[in-house]
Amino acid sequence: MTDRVVKKNPVSAKFVVAGGFGVGKTTFVGTISEIDPLRTEAKMTSASLGVDDTSKVATKTTTTVAMDFGRITIDDDLVLYLFGTPGQERFSFMWNDLVNGALGAVVLVDSRRLADCFYAVDYFESRKIPFVVAVNEFDGMVAHEIDAVAKALQVGPDVHVISCDARSRDSVKNVLLDLFEVILERMMAANAAAVTA
Amino acid sequence: MALNDPVEPEVEMERDFVRPFLATAGRTRSSLSDLRIETLVEATAKLEDGLRFEAARVAKLCREPNSVAEISAKLKIPLGAVKVIVGDLVGSNHVRTHKTIEGETPEDMQLISRLIAGVRKL
Ligand SMILES: Nc1nc2c(ncn2[C@@H]2O[C@H](COP(=O)(O)OP(=O)(O)OP(=O)(O)O)[C@@H](O)[C@H]2O)c(=O)[nH]1
Numbered sequence: 386m387t388d389r390v391v392k393k394n395p396v397s398a399k400f401v402v403a404g405g406f407g408v409g410k411t412t413f414v415g416t417i418s419e420i421d422p423l424r425t426e427a428k429m430t431s432a433s434l435g436v437d438d439t440s441k442v443a444t445k446t447t448t449t450v451a452m453d454f455g456r457i458t459i460d461d462d463l464v465l466y467l468f469g470t471p472g473q474e475r476f477s478f479m480w481n482d483l484v485n486g487a488l489g490a491v492v493l494v495d496s497r498r499l500a501d502c503f504y505a506v507d508y509f510e511s512r513k514i515p516f517v518v519a520v521n522e523f524d525g526m527v528a529h530e531i532d533a534v535a536k537a538l539q540v541g542p543d544v545h546v547i548s549c550d551a552r553s554r555d556s557v558k559n560v561l562l563d564l565f566e567v568i569l570e571r572m573m574a575a576n577a578a579a580v581t582a
Numbered sequence: 583m584a585l586n587d588p589v590e591p592e593v594e595m596e597r598d599f600v601r602p603f604l605a606t607a608g609r610t611r612s613s614l615s616d617l618r619i620e621t622l623v624e625a626t627a628k629l630e631d632g633l634r635f636e637a638a639r640v641a642k643l644c645r646e647p648n649s650v651a652e653i654s655a656k657l658k659i660p661l662g663a664v665k666v667i668v669g670d671l672v673g674s675n676h677v678r679t680h681k682t683i684e685g686e687t688p689e690d691m692q693l694i695s696r697l698i699a700g701v702r703k704l
Pocket residue numbers: 405406407408409410411412413469471472473521522523524549550551552
């Protein structure tokens with residue numbers, strides 16, 4: 386075998402694409418990824434202890450949770466990954482492992498099923514992870530719906546709520562660039578605070 | 583520290599796989615909790631001889647840098663198991679892990695600027 390020469394120190398970053406069941410997360414990731422979204426699985430064992438106290442036997446069921454992700458190779462030493470969260474809320478316990486270290490997040494919203502995204506919005510807000518809300522254009526979106534969504538979500542004025550079509554590359558690109566803007570603003574604010582402190 | 587955090591009471595994620603990294607060398611950088619799904623893993627020059635089957639497959643795949651998630655997807659090994667294998671391989675010096683950009687250090691700023699330029703060009 387030939388010796389492998391280690392040349393560069395590649396670094397990677399991660400965005401998370403969250404939102405309710407069937408809102409277009411996989412589509413969003415697939416639209417911009419250079420590879421067909423890959424699927425990774427985590428096995429989860431739920432022990433239903435206490436369900437049947439008399440038997441004192443824990444019944445274990447193993448569920449497989451799948452998430453898909455895409456990759457954007459920026460350079461030979463710089464990679465951006467996009468991870469779609471599992472859509473169903475009952476898998477939300479997986480989010481910590483998925484979201485830890487994320488540079489930012491996109492919350493995809495279907496305006497007809499607004500409540501489906503509350504969990505994601507709360508999650509990123511409480512953990513101070515930069516995020517944007519992207520309203521997926523299922524029936525063709527009109528501008529005033531965006532305002533209505535922003536109002537209904539009760540997010541602060543600093544949270545960007547934008548429209549997007551998860552099937553369009555340009556649209557997905559815009560969402561990502563918007564998210565980067567939020568991230569930079571956040572970092573600069575943090576720097577400024579550090580200087581004045 | 584996600585892996586060591588108490589999980590919701592009724593749900594244990596791959597507890598069977600998750601054991602402390604101490605088994606090998608206890609170097610802090612390579613502790614399992616530092617290993618994120620996006621962390622790039624790259625083989626060192628050390629030969630893969632003598633590695634057990636799955637570890638050898640992982641080391642081989644990582645001759646090109648692959649993220650933990652990619653290793654899992656390409657080799658069809660569940661994420662938790664990949665983390666354990668990679669942790670062991672770091673301990674035995676067969677692979678090393680690379681940094682992730684989390685937006686917390688000044689040097690991240692430059693990297694983020696490069697990410698933006700790259701996405702813009704897509
Ligand atoms: N009209 C329209 N359809 C869309 C759009 N985005 C996704 N879809 C469709 O909506 C369906 C669900 O999309 P997915 O990308 O699978 O949604 P998901 O969020 O990954 O779903 P789960 O992983 O099951 O939660 C698919 O049939 C898509 O083709 C969009 O912007 N407009």
